[in-house]
Amino acid sequence: MNNRxxxxxxxLVEDNPADQQLCLRAFKKxxxxxxxxxxxxxxxxxxxxxxxxxxxxxxxxxxxxLILLDINMPKKDGKQVLKEIRENPDLKVIPVxxxxxxxxxxxxIDSYKLGVNSYISKPVRINDFVEAVSKLEEFWFSxxxxxxxxxxxx
Amino acid sequence: xxxxYKSKFKSFIISLSIRTKITFIIIGVSLLAIVVxxxxxxxxxxxxxxxxxxxxxxxxxKLTGEYSGYGLAFEDTRNAVENLQHLESVGYILSxxxxxxxxxxxxxxxxxxxxxxxxxxNNSYHEFHPDELYIFEPIQSTDGERLGSIFLRVSLxxxxxxxxxxxxxxxxxxxxxxxITILLANSLQKLISRPILKxxxxxxxxxxxxxxxxxxxxxxxxxxxxxxxxxNNMLEEIVRNQREMxxxxxxxxxxxxxxxxxxxxxxxxxxxxxxxxxxxxxxxxLNDNFSxxxxxxxxxxxxxxxxxxxxxxxxxxxALIDIQHQEEFLYDNKNELRxxxxxxxxxxxxxxxxxxxxxxxxxxxxKLIENQVNYYIKELERNNQELEEFNYVASHDLREPxxxxxxxxxxxxxxxxxxxxxxxxxxxxFITDAxxxxxxxxxxxxxxxxxxxxxxxxxxxxLNELIAIVLKDLELKIKETKTTILFENLPSVKGDATQLSRxxxxxxxxxxxxxxxxxxxxxxxxEEKNNHYEISVExxxxxxxxxxxxxxxxxxxxxxxxxxxxxxxxxxxxxKKIIERHNGNIRIESEIGKGSKFIIRLKKE
Numbered sequence: 217m218n219n220r221x222x223x224x225x226x227x228l229v230e231d232n233p234a235d236q237q238l239c240l241r242a243f244k245k246x247x248x249x250x251x252x253x254x255x256x257x258x259x260x261x262x263x264x265x266x267x268x269x270x271x272x273x274x275x276x277x278x279x280x281x282l283i284l285l286d287i288n289m290p291k292k293d294g295k296q297v298l299k300e301i302r303e304n305p306d307l308k309v310i311p312v313x314x315x316x317x318x319x320x321x322x323x324x325i326d327s328y329k330l331g332v333n334s335y336i337s338k339p340v341r342i343n344d345f346v347e348a349v350s351k352l353e354e355f356w357f358s359x360x361x362x363x364x365x366x367x368x369x370x
Numbered sequence: 371x372x373x374x375y376k377s378k379f380k381s382f383i384i385s386l387s388i389r390t391k392i393t394f395i396i397i398g399v400s401l402l403a404i405v406v407x408x409x410x411x412x413x414x415x416x417x418x419x420x421x422x423x424x425x426x427x428x429x430x431x432k433l434t435g436e437y438s439g440y441g442l443a444f445e446d447t448r449n450a451v452e453n454l455q456h457l458e459s460v461g462y463i464l465s466x467x468x469x470x471x472x473x474x475x476x477x478x479x480x481x482x483x484x485x486x487x488x489x490x491x492n493n494s495y496h497e498f499h500p501d502e503l504y505i506f507e508p509i510q511s512t513d514g515e516r517l518g519s520i521f522l523r524v525s526l527x528x529x530x531x532x533x534x535x536x537x538x539x540x541x542x543x544x545x546x547x548x549x550i551t552i553l554l555a556n557s558l559q560k561l562i563s564r565p566i567l568k569x570x571x572x573x574x575x576x577x578x579x580x581x582x583x584x585x586x587x588x589x590x591x592x593x594x595x596x597x598x599x600x601x602n603n604m605l606e607e608i609v610r611n612q613r614e615m616x617x618x619x620x621x622x623x624x625x626x627x628x629x630x631x632x633x634x635x636x637x638x639x640x641x642x643x644x645x646x647x648x649x650x651x652x653x654x655x656l657n658d659n660f661s662x663x664x665x666x667x668x669x670x671x672x673x674x675x676x677x678x679x680x681x682x683x684x685x686x687x688x689a690l691i692d693i694q695h696q697e698e699f700l701y702d703n704k705n706e707l708r709x710x711x712x713x714x715x716x717x718x719x720x721x722x723x724x725x726x727x728x729x730x731x732x733x734x735x736x737k738l739i740e741n742q743v744n745y746y747i748k749e750l751e752r753n754n755q756e757l758e759e760f761n762y763v764a765s766h767d768l769r770e771p772x773x774x775x776x777x778x779x780x781x782x783x784x785x786x787x788x789x790x791x792x793x794x795x796x797x798x799x800f801i802t803d804a805x806x807x808x809x810x811x812x813x814x815x816x817x818x819x820x821x822x823x824x825x826x827x828x829x830x831x832x833l834n835e836l837i838a839i840v841l842k843d844l845e846l847k848i849k850e851t852k853t854t855i856l857f858e859n860l861p862s863v864k865g866d867a868t869q870l871s872r873x874x875x876x877x878x879x880x881x882x883x884x885x886x887x888x889x890x891x892x893x894x895x896x897e898e899k900n901n902h903y904e905i906s907v908e909x910x911x912x913x914x915x916x917x918x919x920x921x922x923x924x925x926x927x928x929x930x931x932x933x934x935x936x937x938x939x940x941x942x943x944x945x946k947k948i949i950e951r952h953n954g955n956i957r958i959e960s961e962i963g964k965g966s967k968f969i970i971r972l973k974k975e
Contacts, residue, residue: 234774241781317770340773340809342780 224357225251227280229261229297230315231289235338238345239284239315245342246350253280258292261285262300265307280310281362282352285332287316287323295326302331309363311356389563396555397548404547408540416533420503424496427505427524430460432494435509435520438468438477442509442517445470447477454479457522464502464523468509471518491519501526565594569601582609639710639730642717647671647686650725659702689714689726697733709737761819765812772812776805814940818925821869821947830975831867833860833905837894840874844882851882857894861903864975869948874907876941877968881909886963901974902954908967914960922958 230236236254243250255261261283264271271277283301287294294314301307311333316323319337327335336352339345356362383391434453441450454466457479467478473490489506497504503524509517572586582605588598633640633653641662642651648669652662671682678698685694693715702708712730719725779802783795837857841848848855855878863870874894881892893908914922925943949956949970960966 232770232774234778238774238777238781245784317773318766320766338773340776340806342777342784345777 223249223251224282224353225253225278225280226282226284227261227264228252228254228284228315229256229258229289229294230254230284230286231256232286235286238342239349242342242345242349243353246346246353248349248353250353251278253277257289258294258297261297262292265301265304282356283310283312284315285312287314287318287327295323295330298327298330298332311360311362313352313356388566389559392559392563393555396559397552400551400555401548404544404551408544412537412540415536419529419532420498423503423524423526423529424505427463427503427522428494428496428507430457430463431466431505431507431520431522434466434522435468435507435518438520439509439511439517442468442470442476443511450477451479462525462528464525466523467521469519469521471516473519476518486521489519489521491521492516498526501530562594565590565598569597572601576605582612638732639712639728641728641730643686643726643728645690645724645726647683647726659708660700661703685714686726689728690716690724692716698730707734709733758819761815765816765819768812769809772805772809776802776809779805811940814944815925817872818940818944818947821872821944821951826869826951827866828864829867830862831865831870832862833870833896836867836871837874840871840878843875844878847879847882851885851890853882853885853890853892855892855894858896860894860896860905861898862975863903863952863972865952865972866948869951873945873948873970876945877907880941881907881911881966884909884911884966886910886912886965899971903972903974905970905972906967907970908965910965913962913964913966914958915962916960919958919960923956 228239240252255264263269264277267274285294285297298312301312313334313336314327314332315336315338317338324335336348339348437453438450450468454477457463457466468476469489470476473488475487491506491508494507503526505522507520509520511517572584576582576584585602586598588595636653636655639656640653641649641656643649646669648667649665652665656662671679685696688694693713696712698712699707699709710730711733712728714726714728717725717727779798783798841855882890888910891910895906897904923942923946925940946956952972954970954972956968956970958966958968
């Protein structure tokens with residue numbers, strides 16, 4: 217509990233603007249106080265996490281406590297991003313939750329094999345969505361202990 | 371030179387007719403015997419005549435000498451001459467002379483002058499001269515004392531005359547006998563030559579007319595008779611052999627004709643090769659289509675490309691031992707590709723030679739159809755796969771915007787709040803309902819697509835356990851609708867438990883959904899057939915008209931409005947697909963108002 221961040225930082229990796237908004241609305245509707253950073257594809261996600269290119273400013277783009285990752289994205293898809301995160305010694309401790317429309321068994325199994333922490337199908341109705349993100353918030357930021365933000369492998 | 375004449379003589383003899391030969395032999399042998407016989411008899415007779423003359427003359431000389439003994443002893447010449455003169459009466463004595471003890475001439479009687487002065491004869495002897503016989507005899511006293519010698523000259527004229535006469539008659543007789551002999555020979559030779567000539571004549575006739583029914587009449591029991599019998603038997607044998615041969619020949623011809631007609635009409639290639647793959651025989655089909663006449667005596671496979679050559683050569687070698695099968699293709703006369711199915715097999719001719727027989731059926735049409743079918747199958751498979759991929763992708767990607775629409779409809783209602791009028795809310799609800807339904811449709815479609823695509827387990831599934839689980843899942847619905855479900859001893863089948871569960875879940879759900887006014891009752895039974903089970907799910911629901919029995923298994927076929935019965939109409943399509951993937955089939959028996967019976971036919975494991 218002592219590790220709980222004052223405001224949880226969530227990195228949402230989602231290429232669909234409608235879904236980005238929906239997610240934000242769901243958090244808002246659920247009255248969950250979080251700092252949600254949004255990137256639109258896998259490449260940007262990695263840039264953000266590694267503070268590269270447009271994301272060199274660490275203050276503006278802080279290290280997230282949780283990553284919400286869509287699977288189907290242009291350029292670099294969710295599985296690839298997940299793989300790179302888990303292969304990176306500094307990033308691999310960050311919990312990753314797949315938030316995606318795919319309920320294909322193969323995608324689910326692949327994601328768990330790659331070390332995803334949770335796999336959530338995007339609900340159709342907004343109220344279900346709100347419930348889902350509330351539970352997410354509750355599990356990761358209230359029940360679980362997250363690794364310290366300043367954790368670094370070195 | 372001699373041998374030359376000898377052989378000429380021999381060939382001359384051989385060239386003579388048998389008649390001449392026999393005649394010559396008879397005449398020759400007879401004449402030889404006659405001439406030699408007469409000659410010997412003549413010689414003996416002449417010799418006898420001469421001996422008689424000598425004996426007679428010697429006796430005369432002796433007697434005359436004895437009589438003259440006295441005259442000699444007393445040197446009485448007159449006495450001696452008188453004595454001698456008695457001889458005059460013996461006409462053939464030409465002269466007689468007596469010589470004394472000392473050999474001095476003593477006395478003579480002669481018609482001719484004396485021929486010698488002295489003569490001493492100790493032993494009697496004689497000498498033949500051409501026309502005369504000389505007889506020399508000693509003259510002895512009674513006590514054996516030699517007193518002198520007597521010499522007679524005897525004329526041979528009479529003797530010679532007799533001899534000549536004798537010879538003359540002999541020749542006459544020989545001539546007569548010879549003539550008779552020749553005449554006899556000429557007629558006697560016929561005894562032997564006629565039957566032989568007859569045989570020769572008949573043989574010539576048979577050989578010129580080829581009429582083997584001719585027989586020779588036997589008229590003697592000698593060797594010729596035996597020969598005739600033999601000849602007739604031989605003819606009989608020839609006729610029988612000929613008949614036999616003709617029969618065999620006809621049979622052979624028949625069989626040959628049959629075989630060649632068969633080969634001519636055979637709508638396939640047939641050939642015979644020797645052990646080195648050289649062609650010995652090709653049938654009409656091969657010749658018509660490949661000008662195979664040119665192959666005879668050639669090892670055609672030497673002209674093939676090396677890989678095919680090795681293969682064919684290898685196959686030919688194996689075909690010398692056992693039947694071989696091969697598929698091949700060849701370009702025909704018109705340079706068109708033809709496919710063949712060929713069988714090659716050994717033909718054991720004798721211990722030394724084995725040939726290769728072959729027959730090839732033209733499979734071009736079949737091959738082309740096969741190729742086409744294979745092409746279609748591949749195309750169909752590709753299409754199917756594309757369709758399923760499309761189905762999956764489409765249903766997956768279609769849900770994405772739907773979800774967004776639904777979500778934003780929710781947000782919209784929230785955003786407009788209580789301020790908006792109820793019509794707007796109603797409109798938005800229609801949108802939400804439609805998108806929700808579409809989402810369900812897509813989910814079902816996804817399930818249908820998965821039923822054909824998803825990996826598939828092959829395990830023994832106990833249907834009793836499986837149904838029990840399905841009923842547990844449907845427990846609530848069953849209680850709500852007061853449905854009674856009965857199932858009896860169900861078999862175990864091979865398949866995918868999850869998918870089979872879905873089938874029964876769909877069927878039971880359907881049965882409950884389409885219930886009649888009565889409380890629903892569902893029977894699940896199994897019937898064992900030859901090599902499969904028929905598992906039926908029977909209800910007492912509303913039933914289906916016969917005309918829809920096929921339709922209901924197609925996707926999105928609804929027989930009822932959504933108001934009456936909820937659902938997408940894909941459940942049975944999924945069932946059908948799953949059962950078909952289990953190599954089974956599903957059908958319905960139903961009657962309006964009485965209920966429906968779905969029958970699943972599954973193979974025994």
